[in-house]
Amino acid sequence: MRFAILSRNKNLHSIRRLLQEARTLGVECDIINPLDCQLVVDGRNSCVQVGNLILPRYDAILPRIGASITEYGLAVVRHFEATGSFVINPSSAIWESRDKMACLQKLSQAGLPVPASVLARSPRGLRTAVQTVKGLPVVLKVIQGTQGVGVMLVHTAITLGSVLDTLRGLEQDVLMQQFMAEAGGRDYRAFVVGDRVVAAMMRTAPEGEFRSNIHRGGEGTLVKLPKSFLNLAVKATKTVGLRVAGVDIITGKADGKGKKAKLKPMVLEINSSPGFEGIEKATGLNIAHEIVEYMAKEAQKTKNRKRR
Ligand SMILES: Nc1ncnc2c1ncn2[C@@H]1O[C@H](COP(=O)(O)OP(=O)(O)OP(=O)(O)O)[C@@H](O)[C@H]1O
Numbered sequence: 001m002r003f004a005i006l007s008r009n010k011n012l013h014s015i016r017r018l019l020q021e022a023r024t025l026g027v028e029c030d031i032i033n034p035l036d037c038q039l040v041v042d043g044r045n046s047c048v049q050v051g052n053l054i055l056p057r058y059d060a061i062l063p064r065i066g067a068s069i070t071e072y073g074l075a076v077v078r079h080f081e082a083t084g085s086f087v088i089n090p091s092s093a094i095w096e097s098r099d100k101m102a103c104l105q106k107l108s109q110a111g112l113p114v115p116a117s118v119l120a121r122s123p124r125g126l127r128t129a130v131q132t133v134k135g136l137p138v139v140l141k142v143i144q145g146t147q148g149v150g151v152m153l154v155h156t157a158i159t160l161g162s163v164l165d166t167l168r169g170l171e172q173d174v175l176m177q178q179f180m181a182e183a184g185g186r187d188y189r190a191f192v193v194g195d196r197v198v199a200a201m202m203r204t205a206p207e208g209e210f211r212s213n214i215h216r217g218g219e220g221t222l223v224k225l226p227k228s229f230l231n232l233a234v235k236a237t238k239t240v241g242l243r244v245a246g247v248d249i250i251t252g253k254a255d256g257k258g259k260k261a262k263l264k265p266m267v268l269e270i271n272s273s274p275g276f277e278g279i280e281k282a283t284g285l286n287i288a289h290e291i292v293e294y295m296a297k298e299a300q301k302t303k304n305r306k307r308r
C-alpha cells in the first residue's frame with residue numbers, strides 16, 4: 001500500500017508522527033508539498049507532476065493543508081480527486097469547514113446545536129444582531145481564523161462599533177457569536193477518526209484569557225466525554241463531510257432556562273487539519289496510529305469495491 005500526505009513541512013510534529021506510524025504499519029508514505037505540484041489536464045487524463053515526475057496513484061491521500069495556502073492546496077486536492085485517488089478529507093468538506101459561517105450553517109441546517117451567531121456585512125441592524133446573540137459581551141470572529149487568532153471578546157457597544165468598522169475597512173467579514181460565559185474559559189477538543197472519537201481533551205484558558213487554544217497558552221487535560229458529546233462530535237464531522245477532524249465543543253445553557261439550566265454541548269467549529277501534539281501529550285494516546293490504521297482500512301475497502 002502507498003499513501004501520500006499533502007503538507008508543506010515534513011518536519012512538523014504531526015507529519016513526523018504519521019510517517020513513523022505508517023512505517024510501523026509497513027505502508028509506504030510520501031510527503032508531498034502541495035506548492036510543488038503541477039496540475040495537468042489534457043481533455044483525456046489528469047495527472048499531478050512534481051518536477052519531471054508524474055506522481056503515482058496512491059491508495060489513500062491525507063490532506064494537511066495549512067490555512068495560508070487554502071486555495072492552491074484545495075486545487076491540488078481536487079486534482080487528486082479527479083484522478084480517482086481516495087482522499088480522506090474531500091476538498092469540498094475542507095473548504096466548508098474552514099469557513100466558520102459556512103460550517104455553522106451546515107451544522108445548524110442538520111439540527112446540531114451551535115451558539116447563536118450572526119454574519120452581517122452592513123452596519124445597519126447592529127442592535128438587533130447583538131440581541132440575537134443574547135446581548136453584550138459578544139464574541140467576534142474573522143471567518144477563516146485559526147489558533148485563536150481573529151477571535152475577540154467585546155464588552156461594550158462603543159468598542160463593538162469601532163472594531164466592526166475597522167475589520168470592515170480591512171474587508172474582513174466578521175461573525176458575531178453568543179459569548180458562552182458559563183463555559184468559564186473551558187472547551188473540549190474531540191478528535192474524530194471515521195465513526196468514533198479516538199481521543200478527547202478539555203482545554204482550560206490561562207488566567208485573564210477566554211480562549212483555551214493550546215497555541216494561546218491553554219492547558220489540555222485528558223477527559224472522558226459523555227455519550228452526548230461523543231455523538232455530537234461524530235455527527236458534526238459527518239455533516240460537513242470530513243473523516244478525520246478536530247471538533248471544538250463548548251457547553252452553554254439551554255435557552256431561557258435560567259440559573260438551574262443544565263449545560264448542553266454545542267459545536268464551535270471543526271478543524272480539517274487538527275494538530276495532535278497537544279492531545280497526544282494530554283491523553284498519552286497514539287492518534288497518529290489511529291489515523292494511519294483508518295487510512296489502511298478505508299483504502300482496502302475502496303480497493304475491494306473497485307475489484308468487484
Ligand atoms: N462563543 C464563544 N463563547 C466562549 N468562548 C469561545 C466562543 N467561541 C470561541 N471561544 C473560545 O475561543 C477559542 C477559539 O475559538 P475558535 O475555536 O472558534 O477559533 P479558532 O481560532 O479557529 O480555533 P482553532 O485553532 O481550533 O482552529 C475556543 O477554543 C474557545 O476557548
Ligand SMILES: [Mg+2]
Binds near residue numbers: 269
Ligand atoms: Mg478552535
